[in-house]
Structure formats: structure tokens, C-alpha cells
Amino acid sequence: MTITKRRLLEGGAAALAASLLPPFARAQDKPRAGEAAWPTKPVKLLVGFPTGASPDLLARAIAEPLAKLLRQPVLVENKPGESGNIVADQVAKATDDHTIGALINGNLTIAKLLNPKLSFDPEKDFAPVGMVGTAPLVLAVSGNATGKTAADHLLWVRNLGSGGKYGTPGVGTVGHLGMELLKSRSAITAQHKPYTGNPQVIAGLLAGEIQLALLPPALAMPHVRSGKLKAIGVTSPERSPLVPELPTIRDADVRGADLEIWTALAAPAGMNKTALARLNAALVEVISTDEVREALLKTGWQAQPGSPDALARRMRADTARLGGVILMKGIHAEG
DSSP states (O other): OOOOHHHHHHHTTOOOOOOOOOOSSOTTOOOOTTOOOSOSSOEEEEESSOTTSHHHHHHHHHHHHHHHHHTSOEEEEEOOOGGGHHHHHHHHHOOSSOEEEEEEHHHHTTHHHHOTTOSOOTTTSEEEEEEEEEEEOEEEEETTOOSSSHHHHHHHHHHHGGGOEEEESSTTSHHHHHHHHHHHTSSOOOEEEEOSSHHHHHHHHHHTSOSEEEEOHHHHHHHHHHTSEEEEEESSSSOOTTSTTSOBGGGGTOOSOOOEEEEEEEEETTSOHHHHHHHHHHHHHHHTSHHHHHHHHHTTOEEOOOOHHHHHHHHHHHHHHHHHHHHHHTOOOOO
16 A cells, blocks of 8 residues: 555545445346346355454344345354454455455554555455444543533543553554544643553543543443543544434544544455445445434444445545554554
8 A cells, every 4th residue: 555644644634524425226126238137146244353243233233134135145254353354354355246344444444554464455455335334432531530521521631641541452443543643633642551452441441540541432431421431522523323412522622533433345346346336225225224223323333324435535534544643653553
């Protein structure tokens, strides 16, 4: 992947939201004359995380309704490891026109920048199918943060100086890169303390080992609602239906640090274009239904139907924004 420092820094100046566009055609339409039928056999939907993990729940929420539209089974296969990069590599190398992946934003954006040894290139080796769901992160702080408002809590964090600590599930994770992005847009100077996972980050916050963290809403909010933690806000550009009671961090006067986690469907770069168009049409139709939208909300995702071009723009924008953080901070993935 050829990405220059200038390109990263220029591109990181603005975030591009995935636009909502109508499907190319109704997914159940028959192929036109001269077009090959697709799919001709079951579709494999690979997930790089264990059964029950958030991307897995998303994939299973859309698999059955996709199968009904495509008139072929959609088989979810879990192959966990390396934060989803094992599956990303398998999708990139698939040649059967029937293997796709439910990949997280890290797999489709900054994976190669974090680990140049990876054998796949997100920019070259995937055909974007479409976004499925997005979610913000919650900027959570210790329950002993002073003040009553989000702005008060943010001032408390700033006043900690470099003696404060923030926790993440590891080097190069979205919690790490997002916090470094946040630090670059604010007066926060807390130092990084990596853990082995978000549950350990939560435990560190509750024990007072760290003072703040960016966390998925499903993990943060039970402790916020119980009063054990406090929330400054969400990192999405607007309030999220996942946690409608929380303001955005923009409301606390932190600008330019918008960040969302997301999962999208991607196929190998060489996949048949007609197949890609039909798959996108089916995906948009499925996640535009009230039933699937509600199912995604229950698993911690906000449905985001859109075109392959919209996903490609989002991939480029997030690569530029977080790639700039990686470059400036000299961050490399562990292992």
C-alpha cells in the first residue's frame, strides 16, 4: 500500500460518512439476458471472531434474510484470530466467487499500516460490498471524576496531566488509535496502559489503575448507569440511537476526533461485478427492514445501508485519519 505522509495528514483532516444510496436493483430480480446467475451455490460468510462476539452477532443477524433473497444458503463460518486478519487474508485470496467476509474497519483500513508483514493489502485486495453497521465508542472516565457535566469530567481528565492513564485492549486497537487521535485534538496528555481485552480495561477503570478509556457502549453503559463510571460522551458525529442519553464529545468542545467502529461486507477484488451488484442490492434491502435494524440494535450496531462506493470512500477516509495517527506516533501492532 503506497501511502505517503502528506496523503495521510491531508486525508485525515476530514471524515467522510457513508452515504445512503438506493440499491442497484431489487435483489430478487432474475439476471438479465446474457448475465450469469449468481449465486449458484451456498455463499460462505467468514467472520474473524468467535461465536457470540459482536461481529459474529451482526453476521448472523443478516445471514438468514440474505439467504432468502439470494435463494442460496448463507453459511457463517467463524475463524477467529489476529483481530480478524486471518479471515481478511482468506477472503482476499478466495477465487470461488462465493466467499465473502464480515470484516471490521481495522481489517479494511489500517491493517497493513500497523503490520507491513501482512500478505493482504486492504486498498488493493478487496471489493467493497457495503457497510452493515456502525457504533460509536464511549469516552468513559473513573467514577471519582469531579464535576457534574461532561465538560467538568473532561476538565478533570486534562488536569491529570501526564500522570493520568488511559486503558486499551492493546497496541494498535481502535481504543488506542482513537485515544491518540483524541489527545491530538485536545489538551489530554494521559499515558497509555495496554490490557489484554476490554473486560480488563473495565476492571482497571473500576480499580483506579487507569482514569479513562474508549469503550463499546454495551460494555461501558452498565457501569455508567450504575454510577461506577462516568461518561464524557460518544465519539460519533451525532448522538447515537445505541446510547441516546449521551452527548457527543463534540458537545464537550473536542473537535476533529470523531470515530466509529464498523463492520462491512467485502469480497475478493476479482469477484464478478454482477455478483457484487446483486449482493449489495440484497444487503441494502435486508438491513433497511425494521426487523433487521432492530436485531442489529440489540447486538450493538446501528444499521448503515449504502453502496460499494460509499464504503470505499469510508475506507479511504478512515485509513487517512487513523493512518496519520499511526505515522505520527510510530505505532506498530503487537506480534
